[in-house]
Amino acid sequence: MQKDSRPTDVHSGPSQGAIDQFVTGMAAFWQPVARSEDVTEHAIHPVELLGKPIALARLDGVLTAVLDVCRHYQARLSLGEIATIDGKQAIQCPYHGWAYGHGGACVRIPQFPEGRKIPPAAAVPSFLVAETLGLVWVCLTDRPIFDLPAFPEYEDPAFRVVTLDEDVPSKTASTRMIMGTLDDTHFPWVHEGILGERDKPAPPDHTVARDGSVLKVSYETMQPASLSSGGTTGADVGIRYDNEVHMPNVIRLAKDTPSGRYIVWLATCPVDHKTCRNFWTFARDYDLDPAQDEAYRAFSTHVRQQDKPIIESQRPWLLPPFWTQIEMPLRPGDLPIIEYQKWLEELGVGGEI
Ligand code: FES
Ligand SMILES: [Fe+2]
Incomplete structure (x- = not known):
């Protein structure tokens, strides 16, 4: 039998020290x-x-x-x-x-x-x-580390906005929730036929950079036709993604397609170290008939429900720090989420196990 080199308590959850560090670190935002x-x-x-x-x-x-x-x-x-x-x-x-x-x-x-x-x-x-x-x-502190996030499409009359909230909070850390939304190499696996295909698992070529309080990730890819890619035929659609994580708890995915722009925006509240409440907002500047909103809400609900059991299954709930090697991020595909976690640790959120 092959030896598993991870600590044996990998499923038992983070220590009190790691939880305290998460709470103290996140309190400053x-x-x-x-x-x-x-x-x-x-x-x-x-x-x-x-x-x-x-x-x-x-x-x-x-x-x-x-x-x-x-x-x-x-x-x-x-x-x-x-x-x-x-x-x-x-x-x-x-x-x-x-x-x-x-x-x-x-x-x-x-x-x-x-x-x-x-x-x-x-x-x-x-x-x-x-x-x-x-x-x-x-x-929770007197001086937030970063300003409140920007979301220009939210108030732009050219966009239709649809919101989505969960009935019950998700059983995961808010940082895992952001990582799961930033991660794109799971698209062909969890969202097969919607955001990717399993016979095309190769990661896109990511550009990753920091800008003030924002982690910027851009890439180009192909996706099946869907409401979020603006596609109406069965043919794959060419998409440019410009994603921004407003550190550490807000993410905005901007998908530019031949039909227009589709925004997936998530602000996630750390209720505690293993629970988060997710506030989703979606915006589109095509297919603007308000009667279509329900179809977009149903589409987003379906995609979120595909993610939920997977993200909630990740252990331990808090991200294990890089130095533990409990997780095994792989370059180049995982580069965006590696950079997110690196910055989190620099901001004092994570590092203890
Ligand atoms: S007034 Fe007595 S507990 Fe609040
Ligand atoms: Fe997903």
């Missing part, structure tokens, strides 16, 4: 946590980011993100409601009614007698919060 439309004026919206429960609310129209744990006896604030205290909206705990305004300071303790001062320690941590591209973003 803007992370997508919710669709803007799901955070309404009337309710507190709970999310989870890197293991932290976070309550989102629009207080007097201004977005607020605080730790979803009451300072009094640690109840979930998001089970409460938005109340108006002295003319200003606040997040009110369901347990004893303490209320928190912008910045997390407590603005009301109902049990206090009239006139007694609320102690400054009666506060919950608040986080940087922003809104762009139809999503709410939170950063």
